[in-house]
Amino acid sequence: MATKTLAGKTVEVDEEGFLVNPDDWTEEMAPLLAEQVGIYELTDRHWEVIRFMRKEYKERGQIPTVRRIKNVGGIPTKELYELFPEGPAKKAAYIAGLGKPQGCV
Amino acid sequence: MKKLLILGGGTAGTMMANKLAPVLDKNEWQITVVDQEETHYYQPGFLFIPFGIYTREDVIKPRHDFFPSGVEVIISPIEVIEPDANRVKLSNGRVLNYDYLIIATGSHIEPEETEGLKDGGWRENIFDFYTLDGAVALSNYLKYWKGGKMVVNIVEMPIKCPVAPLEFVFLADWWFTEQGIRDKVEIEYVTPLPGAFTKPIASRFLGQFLEKKNIKLTPEFSTGRVDSGRNKIISWDEKEIDYDLLVTIPTNMGSEVIARSGLGDDLNFIPTDPHTLMAKGYDNIFVIGDATDLPSSKAGSVAHFEAEVLFENFLRKIEGRELLPKFDGHxxxxxxxxxxxxxxxxxxxxxxxxxxxxxxxxxxxxxxxxxxxxxxxxxxxxxxxxxxxxLKGAELPIEAEMNMAGKMRA
Structure with missing residues (x-):
């Protein structure tokens, strides 16, 4: 398994760079992970999404979908795409240190 | 008298009634099926209707023809499921108590979920083929269409029968060729997926087919709204695609009753154990077919394989045995x-x-x-x-669990 060092901590990552263990994640890692997917500034709204995703994952064991981020997290889909362009669920999960969201069949 | 209640008399619900009725003792068990419609639809046939291969009559039969004697069939919408009280309230006022519940309420399209999709263009130059009425309306439209740009758009995943939109464009390529207007038709396949299909090897293979048939593939397009005044679909990140004819596969959702009953996720699909098919958090409710939240395809073949597993698990359950985690997503x-x-x-x-x-x-x-x-x-x-x-629950010469025999890894 590949590893990378973020904010002074070495963590396991999958072949696409997603953290393997969500518990390895710290808030200091978020800006570094964000840069890797082309987001150079994390605003309060970004953080709202990231924290919502962490909370959902912790409580439900699932990475929330775009629809759930809208319905429960209160972030309109349009805005979510502005915050995390081209695949918000995937990018936000990446930055939040969660695994890759499961694709649908 | 113990009561088994099956909600939904589609492919999955009908199969379960037919499998269980002969083996549950009639003196001990009452089986009841509830569905809101008298008609059973052969949904895989809808695909062929726009091209005149099947007609409406080819894909419908009376639901009653498919249930064994002794099974009570009630035609009524369902008001609410109350799992903590083990009862279901119907819209016709009846209250049904149950010992065991099988939920097979399926999935359906919700065009209202997409802004603008049901505005002026709906059934004018915007059609679906996931409903019988939509498929028939599209058939009438295509009969007289002179050509132009046809866009086939999957709004979001998951959808029922994820190969159907691909089949639709393949058939359209053939049909326009037969009509002698293929050179006047541009076909574009617009999907939120990264390629033609969900899984890499099949996605590459089917992608080559699109290319060979001169069908343009536009991947990673998440439809945000439709501007039917200007004939455009617009993604959440403001990419625009023009169409003359839009064939849409709208958002698919589980039944409203699932939402009313607080049993579903954000798309009204029911959290289900992926291997035993028991509803998560309940020990007398099973879920089968499109109604589940499983990462398997929403398709009749999947319902069929699930039915084999559910049949066995249901019998184990009522005899107090452990459930077998046998469903493999086949x-x-x-x-x-x-x-x-x-x-x-x-x-x-x-x-x-x-x-x-x-x-x-x-x-x-x-x-x-x-x-x-x-x-x-x-x-x-x-x-x-x-x-x-x-539908009659007969044994088919195909196993519920997937078999590797004959398959080749690259």
Whole structure:
């Protein structure tokens, strides 16, 4: 398994760079992970999404979908795409240190 | 008297009633099925209607024809499921108590979920083929269409029968060729997925087919709204695609009653154990078919394989035995590819569609991930199998668990 060092901590990552263990994640890692997917500034709204995703994952064991981020997290889909362009669920999960969201069949 | 209540008399619910009725003692068990409609639809046939291959009459039969005697069938919408009280309230006022519940309420399209989709253009130059009325309306439209740009758009995943939109464009390519207007028609396939299909090997293979048939593939397009005044679909990140004719596969959702009952996720699909098919958090509710939240395809073949597992688990449950985690996500889909040919894919949760041979006792091997006439024949034969064998719960010569025999890894 590949590893990378973020904010002074070495963590396991999958072949696409997603953290393997969500518990390895710290808030200091978020800006570094964000840069890797082309987001150079994390605003309060970004953080709202990231924290919502962490909370959902912790409580439900699932990475929330775009629809759930809208319905429960209160972030309109349009805005979510502005915050995390081209695949918000995937990018936000990446930055939040969660695994890759499961694709649908 | 113990009560088994089955909600939904579609493919999955009908199969379960037919499998369980002969083995549950009639003196001990009352089986009741509830559905809101008198008509049973052969949904895989909707695909063929726009091209005049099937008509409305080819895909409907009275639901009552498919239930065994002794099963009570109630035609009524469902008001609410109250799992903590083990009862279901119907819209006609009746209250049904149950000991065991099987939820098979399916999925359906919700065009209202997309801004602008049901505005002026709906059934004018915007059609779906996931409803019988939509497929018939599209058939009438295509009969007189002179050509232009046809966009086939999957709004969001998951959708029922994820290969159907591909089959639609393959058939359209064939049909416009037959009509002598293929050179006047531009076909574009617009999907939120990164490629033609969900799994890499099949996605590459089917992507080549699109190219060969001169169908433009636009991946990673998440539809945000439709501007029917300007004939454009617009993504959440403001990319625009023009159309003259839009064939849409709108958002698919589970039944409203699931939401009203607080049993579903954000798309009204029910959290279900992926291997035993028991509803998560309950020990007398099973879920089958499109109504589940499982990462398997929403398709009749999947419901069929689930039915085998659920049948066994239901009997184990009522005899107080452990459930078997036997469902593996198995799906088996004939993909109509036009010009009298078809492709077959066979896969499960863990094994993506692979090339090779698919053995079928008594009929012979079908080719996997290859285009053959035999596969087309298999697809067309399936309607007879569906009405006469599958719904009635008959044993088919195909195992519920996926088999690696004949499959080749690259």
């Amino acid at each position: 799906a088996n889909c004939f993909i109509e590819s036009g010009f009298g040919k078809g492709i077959l894919i066979d896969f499960n949760y863990d094994v993506e569609p692979l090339p090779g041979k698919f053995p079928l006792p008594g009929v012979g091997p079908f080719s996997l991930l290859q285009e053959t006439r035999m596969n087309h024949w298999g697809k067309m034969m399936f309607r007879w199998v569906y009405w006469n064998l599958l």
